[in-house]
Amino acid sequence: MAEQKNVIEVRDLKNQFGKQVVHDDLDLDVREREILGVVGGSGTGKSVLLRSIVGLQTPKDGQIHVLGRQIFPRKATAREINEDIGILFQDGALFSSMTVSENVMAPLREHHPEIGDQLAQEIAGMKLSLSGLSEGVGGKMPSELSGGMRKRVALARAMALDPRILFLDEPTAGLDPIGAARFDELIISLKENLGLTIFMVTHDLDSLNRACDRVAVLAEKKVIVNASLDEVRRSNHPWIGEYFGGPRGRAAAGANLASGAA
Numbered sequence: 341m342a343e344q345k346n347v348i349e350v351r352d353l354k355n356q357f358g359k360q361v362v363h364d365d366l367d368l369d370v371r372e373r374e375i376l377g378v379v380g381g382s383g384t385g386k387s388v389l390l391r392s393i394v395g396l397q398t399p400k401d402g403q404i405h406v407l408g409r410q411i412f413p414r415k416a417t418a419r420e421i422n423e424d425i426g427i428l429f430q431d432g433a434l435f436s437s438m439t440v441s442e443n444v445m446a447p448l449r450e451h452h453p454e455i456g457d458q459l460a461q462e463i464a465g466m467k468l469s470l471s472g473l474s475e476g477v478g479g480k481m482p483s484e485l486s487g488g489m490r491k492r493v494a495l496a497r498a499m500a501l502d503p504r505i506l507f508l509d510e511p512t513a514g515l516d517p518i519g520a521a522r523f524d525e526l527i528i529s530l531k532e533n534l535g536l537t538i539f540m541v542t543h544d545l546d547s548l549n550r551a552c553d554r555v556a557v558l559a560e561k562k563v564i565v566n567a568s569l570d571e572v573r574r575s576n577h578p579w580i581g582e583y584f585g586g587p588r589g590r591a592a593a594g595a596n597l598a599s600g601a602a
């Protein structure tokens with residue numbers, strides 16, 4: 341198989357808050373068109389890593405390149421960075437006073453004010469449909485939707501500018517198992533049909549089994565392994581053993597085998 345190129349390269353990353361060093365000499369590669377699951381204990385710096393890569397957090401040291409652009413030390417402009425990435429934050433963060441359509445159109449209004457109302461509406465409708473929502477949803481307020489639907493609206497908004505990379509921070513948190521499985525199917529289809537690369541911070545073992553091509557594990561201020569789930573499971577690191585070998589880990593792996601997934 342041809343070697344996939346890296347769309348994200350992080351080298352020697354250091355993040356520090358006061359005396360607390362969160363990342364030290366952290367390296368990470370993310371390949372084009374893969375779904376990378378990012379896991380690690382609470383407070384290991386998964387969200388800080390995501391925020392550093394998208395330019396929302398200024399690291400202490402290191403180098404970050406995304407799609408060939410230098411994010412840190414900063415050379416790319418915020419506009420250039422935002423052109424090719426979409427972000428779904430942990431809480432979805434929809435604007436509660438705007439309709440669903442207006443939420444999805446917000447990035448278009450900000451980055452492409454030249455786009456007229458009708459075209460913006462049409463693009464919003466298309467993104468909602470890509471996210472598995474029906475047309476009628478556009479006129480509703482976020483408060484009228486279920487948690488799963490709100491996640492899909494947030495995903496539609498993250499895709500408003502046709503990103504090449506999607507960053508998802510715990511996208512299935514708060515969803516029931518069926519809603520979470522459907523969300524995973526959706527992101528797999530985005531990867532397969534649109535060729536997106538997906539960087540997904542998650543605590544959801546079922547999601548890792550179902551959706552991720554590779555898994556990066558954060559521990560000891562670094563990415564200690566970035567490999568297929570099978571390879572990660574073979575690691576003898578104590579946190580990995582506890583996480584994947586515990587009852588939840590075994591149940592998730594068993595469910596995956598039973599459903600015939602690779």
Ligand SMILES: Nc1ncnc2c1ncn2[C@@H]1O[C@H](COP(=O)(O)OP(=O)(O)OP(=O)(O)O)[C@@H](O)[C@H]1O
Nearest residue numbers: 357360362380381382383384385386387388389541
């Ligand atoms: N802006 C900030 N100022 C000070 N400390 C911060 C800031 N952002 C993050 N931290 C600290 O950095 C550490 C890593 O935080 P982060 O949110 O990245 O962890 P995480 O791995 O995503 O955790 P969780 O799985 O619980 O969401 C935590 O100890 C957190 O308190």
